[in-house]
Amino acid sequence: MNEREVSVDVQLGENENSRTERIAVKIKNVPNSRSFKIRLTDKNTAILTKPRYASIKEALEFLNSCTSWLAKQILATRKKISLAEFLQNSPKIYHLDSEISVEIIVSRTSPFMLADTQNKKLVLAPTQENFETDLENLFLKFATKSLAELADVNSKETGLNFTKTSIRDQSSxxxxxxxxxxxxxxxxxILLEPQYQTYIIRHELAHTKFMDHSVSFWIFLNRICPNAQRLDKEVEAKAKEIFNIQLT
Structure with a gap:
């Protein structure tokens, strides 16, 4: 067999900001090759070439030794985009169960925000001088309030409590x-559709009962959030794009 496809899990980020992605890897024999080589062909695929005489076991050992290198290559290939650019291309967010349209205007005086969630509209008005910084500060102010409300609603609906919310800029x-x-x-x-917002919050609230990700955890989570495992996979798929959005 000249070609075989396997997969490997790589960890992107470090410590609490890490997440795991699965990479498809094609293992190919190369005539006259004397060493193993690996290259990333896409953000989620790679090719590993090996000497014809080398075993698959040896190839897999080499692959496992390359996971840190693969993670660095994947992160390097991800296109970063500013929040301002993202909102200009996709001017919408989600608050509770509603899609909110976002309008960006330039303030001639000081930055301000108009949040009319009943009419499903958010106006962000940064100054021209500090456009991106003002825009990000206004956006984070709205996100802080919106996500606190989201947590409160889900806490009341599930009967699972938390002490407070903290809005973070985790990279992954x-x-x-x-x-x-x-x-x-x-x-x-708040850039995710409501069903994914609900899933993320209830996933964390479920940890009040189970601090791990055991079978019991997933059974419980499915009770308070049906189709949790499907939503988990869909959220992770969306992460590949959303985490490219960076603050300045």
Whole structure:
């Protein structure tokens, strides 16, 4: 067999900001080759070439030794986009169960924000002098309030409590819950559709009962958030684009 396809999990980021992605890897024999080589062909695929005489076991050992290198290559190939550019291309966010249109105007005096959630509209008015910084500060102010409300609603509906919310700029993680009950929520959550927002919050609230990701955890989570495992996969698929959005 000259070609075989396998997969490997690579960890993107470090510590609490890490997440795992699965990379498809094609293993190919190369005539006259004397060494193993690997290259990233796409953000989620790679090719590993090996000497014809080398075994698959040896190829897999080499692959496992390359996971850190693959992670660095993947992160390097991800196109970064500013929040301002993203909102100009896709001027919408989600607040509770509603899609909110976002309008950006330039303030001639000081930056301000008009949040009319009843009419599903958010106006952000940064100054021209500090356009991106003002825009990000206004956006984060709205996100802080919106996500706190989201957590409160889901807490009341599930009967699962938390102590407070903290809005974070994690580079590769949606949310976390501390042992003291603090929900650390990524501001990017408000860019996700309501069903994914609900899933993320209830996933963290479920950790009040189970601190791990055991079978019991997933059974419980499915009770308070049906189709949790499907939503988990869909959220992770969306992460590949959303986490490219960066603050200045």
């Amino acid at each position: 993680r949606w949310a976390s819950r501390s042992s003291s009950g603090t929900l650390s929520l990524n501001w990017r959550i």
